[in-house]
Amino acid sequence: MKKNYHTYFRYLFSFGVASVALSCSNTRYLKEGQMLYTGAKIKIENDTLSKNEKKDLQTALEANLTPKPNSSFLGLRPKLYFYNIAKEPKKEKGFNYWLKYKVGEKPVLLGDVDREFNKDIIENYSENKGYFNAKATYDTVSKNKKAQVIYTLRPGARYLISNVKFQKDSSLVNQEIQNLTGKTLLKAGKPFDLDVIKTERERIDNGLKEKGFYYFHPDNIIVQADSTVTKSHNVELNVKLKDNTPDLSTQQFSIDKVIVFPNYNIQDVKNGKYKIPMEADSLQKYAHEDIYVIDPQNKFKPKIFDRALYFKKGDLYNRTNHNLTLNRLISLGVFKFVKNEFIVSDSLQNKFDAYYLLTPRELQSLRLEALGRTNSANYAGSELNLNWTHRNFFRGAEQFKASVYGAFDVQIGGPENAKNIFRAGSNVQLSIPRIVAPFRFNSSSAFVPRTNISLGYEFQNRTEYYTLNTFTGSFGYNWKENARKEHDLKIIDITLVSPANVTDLYKQYAQNSDALQRVVQKQLIFGPTYSYTYTNTMLPKTNTMYYKGTLDLAGNITGLVTGANAKKDKEKEIFGIPFSQYAKIENDFRFYHKFNEKTSLATRFIGGIAYPYGNSEFIPFSKQFFSGGSNSVRAFRARTLGPGSFDPRTINDGFYFDQSGDIKLELNAEYRANLYKFLNVALFADAGNIWLVNDDPQRPGAKFSKEFLSEIAVGAGFGLRLDFSILILRLDLAMPLRIPYYEKNDRWAFDKINFGDSNWRRDNLVLNIAIGYPF
The missing domain is CATH 3.10.20.310 (membrane protein fhac)
Known part of the structure; x- marks a missing residue:
């Protein structure tokens, strides 16, 4: 421990020395008489303002001052340093130009600061906020070729609104204005604030626009302030139409x-x-x-x-x-x-x-897509899609889409028996811009509600193991209350999985594994699904969020009618195929915090559970949860994490198959920063796992229990994101920090990290290549 303490001390000391050196090195590039501007500070001298009022006023004033000093990080100015060390380029291209003018930042000098202009800004802003007697002065403090400007503001007492009058006359437009006074933003006792007055004029304009005054404008309203008719530090407001208001603006259309x-x-x-x-x-x-x-x-x-x-x-x-x-x-x-x-x-x-x-738009379009991909499950492959779209299929703005596709994934390493995968299929979708139903659906939303119908088929062949034929169909509705809230209800959502060509080799592997046997069983899944989405991420706010909740109910009414009970009797069948009965709910919550234009923090929580009952003892494989991969816990390969503390290395001498579960918990956090135009970086940490609802003797430790916290996997890593506008190419390098299938007291892996060991790097560093952000 003592050794580590001295090591950390040396690192801290070295960082401190480097910081001082880098800081000083920037000023040595200045010419004689030049001083580096390090920013402004505002002091407010007023005994009547509270601490919070002073802080709010100070923050607002500092945001209005120009210019801004060179950007800094931990007290350093690396962009200014790059500008200084780069040679002046001869052409507007090349490495020197990129380093000096794209990565670097030109020094902001004291001579660039118009102190009188900033003083006027401080006084004017203060007056607009009700400090009518505001006076400001400034002083410059300099040392070691660095200068800071200190502005001192003496705002005096803030004027409060004593009374608000809405001037009356006999015109129709005035009568409508009087009807809007009940929700005025101008309140007696509140501080005078020019921004609030502007917002009040816009509020009146919006109200009049709802009453037919199409040509009205906020500038037609004047708010007069009189500070002479009341006691000291109070102001009376008089709201009225301007005398020169155009006649057209006062007409109701x-x-x-x-x-x-x-x-x-x-x-x-x-x-x-x-x-x-x-x-x-x-x-x-x-x-x-x-x-x-x-x-x-x-x-x-x-x-x-x-x-x-x-x-x-x-x-x-x-x-x-x-x-x-x-x-x-x-x-x-x-x-x-x-x-x-x-x-x-x-x-x-x-x-x-x-x-x-x-x-x-063009009513019809034909698009061919060719994709190359790789994933953390040691597969690489390609996909070819041919899509045809008709946007006015029955002349009623119905959107009809038809597509055919083919794809293959080839094993390029990893488990010896993973084998290759080939997929091919087609699907058609018809979206009708209204609710097709025996009931009337009224929507006052800005978005047209839609009725969606889809049919699809997919052929999947896992070389030397089995073939799956999957048929899908759905009928339902999609509608949005507004830009933030969306509903998606499928009245019926059907999936039929029919296996074929199951080889003796696969049967041999699956002989002692119920989970593997269920993969190649016939499955009939039908029932309603509903999802609700709320998001405000499109708003220019510091904090935004996204939430999607999904409810999937399969075979419920049929199970009740038939009295199905798989634990006591044989499963009930439809057309000779057992139907699935379960309830599944999943929640996806994301929170985004924006530090500035170039840096942000993104977090996500996923929680879901699928519970089989009635005609089913198990959740269908295609409807279970999976963990690991480029959009999940990235330190673990796709679909290899869990369930619980089960050790996937014990499966049939390395036979590989996707690990699935009935319960999922996952938490992700990612710090994102823009380095240069299209180049973004991220530091991330992921935690989570999946579990089973019921015991599985062939997968010990897979069931959810009170020990679930000790079975959470943790990973972290570093990522590059190349934003080319038309797509975002993401490369994430992650490593596990906590492995749930290790011994309970030995699951944290910090002491096992060894970047110098090639075997450790091969087994623990996972590269995820993907398109778009993970969340």
Whole structure:
């Protein structure tokens, strides 16, 4: 222990010396009279503000100051160092140019700082926040060719709102403004804040847009502040329409005609404005509800526009229906561009026509994909996909997709008996942009609900072992409440697995393994599945999250009707095939924290359980959980981890097969950083395992028990991510830190790490090559 202490001390001392040297080395490149700007500090002198108020004001002010000093890490400025050591390049390319101007960072000097400008920013910002008597000064502190600017702010007392008046008059627009005052953001007793006033003007504008005032603008409202009519440090606000508000902004408009051009050519845009097609001069009503569809080629059924358009003749204009209509037209998936124009048709009655100018996408596409891949289970292979898509199959924006594919995976190392795998199959999908059901489904969402139907077949051959024929089919619905919440309900989801050509060799291996025997048993799985997804990761927030919960119920009603009980009687069959009965739930929760534009922390938790009952003693192999691999615990090869503390090395003299379980727990954390444009790095740690619900004598330690925490596997590693926009190539190198099938008191592997040993590296370093992020 003493030896380790001295070793750590030497490392710390060396780091400290290097830090000082690197820090000093940056200033020696400065010219005579130049000083490196190290940043600004703001001091606030005010006895009436609380500690938190001072901190919030200080943070906001510092964020507005310019320029920012050179970026630093642990007190060092490595980017500035690279800029200094790189020679001035002769051309705008090459290693020196890349090192100096792409990796490096030009020094920010004291001479670059406009201190008077920053002082004005501090005073103006403070006044906008209610500190009307704010005064600022500045001073410069320099030492060893480094300079810091210290700004001192004396904000005085903050002005509070004493009263808010909404000026009244007899106009219609004013009456509507008065109806909006109940939810005003301007409250007596609250501090004066210019940002809140701007938000209040936008709130009023949004409210008026819902009442037909299409041409209104937030700038039509003025908020007057008077600090002379009340006691000291108080201000009275008066909200009113500007005297020069255009008359058009005060008029309430309604819809006259709704006109749709579903074959509009985007090239007709001239000088940034859309040209209304001439066909509008001789309209013919193609659909009910006073919607006119100008479609001479009859490419689209007019009924799809009845469901997508929220405006009808006589409706008062409102922004909600305006945006909902545009979003629903886009979510149909058949239009590449969607443009909306409102043109006044009757100025006396304040009516305008709503034009929808829609540019369709290519209705059909054929795509051929060739993929090469490798995985941590020692397989490499290729896949060929041919996909045909029709986006308007029955002229109602129905999307029809058909694909055929073939793939092979060749063993390139690892277990001797893993063998090669060949897959081929096809599937068809039809997505209808409405809910096809005997009941009425009303959705006010911006997203069109869909009915999805799919059929598929896959042939899988595991060389020298067996062949599996898998048939799938499903019917269900998908709908989104909003951009964050999505539901996917499959009323029926059917899977039929039919094995063939099971070889004597496989039967020999499976003779003493129930798990291997179940892989080649006929399986009939049917029932409803439901998943709910919530995400706000698309928002520009520091903290975002993603959650997906899935519920899978197979054979439940059939099992109840037939009185199935596999533990007491023979399994019930349909068409000579036992049907599966189980309940399965899985939860996937992810949390993302953004430190800045280039660094972030991503975490994920997965928890799931599948419980067999009634007609089944076991969960079908295809529906079980797996662990290990490029998107799981990356220090263990794909599908080799678990279940529990079971040791996979004991299987039939090295015979390899996927390890599966009924329970899964997994936790991942990943620190991500951008180094240069397309080059990203990550440090990650993964922990997790799978378990069985019931005992398996052939896999001791596989059942879930109170000892499950001691059976958690842990791994960590380093990754490179090459972001080429069209795809992200990921390379993750991981090693196990905790191995659950070792002896209970010897599962942590820190003392076994030996990078100098080639045998250790071969057995413990796992390279995962994948496309996209793991989560």
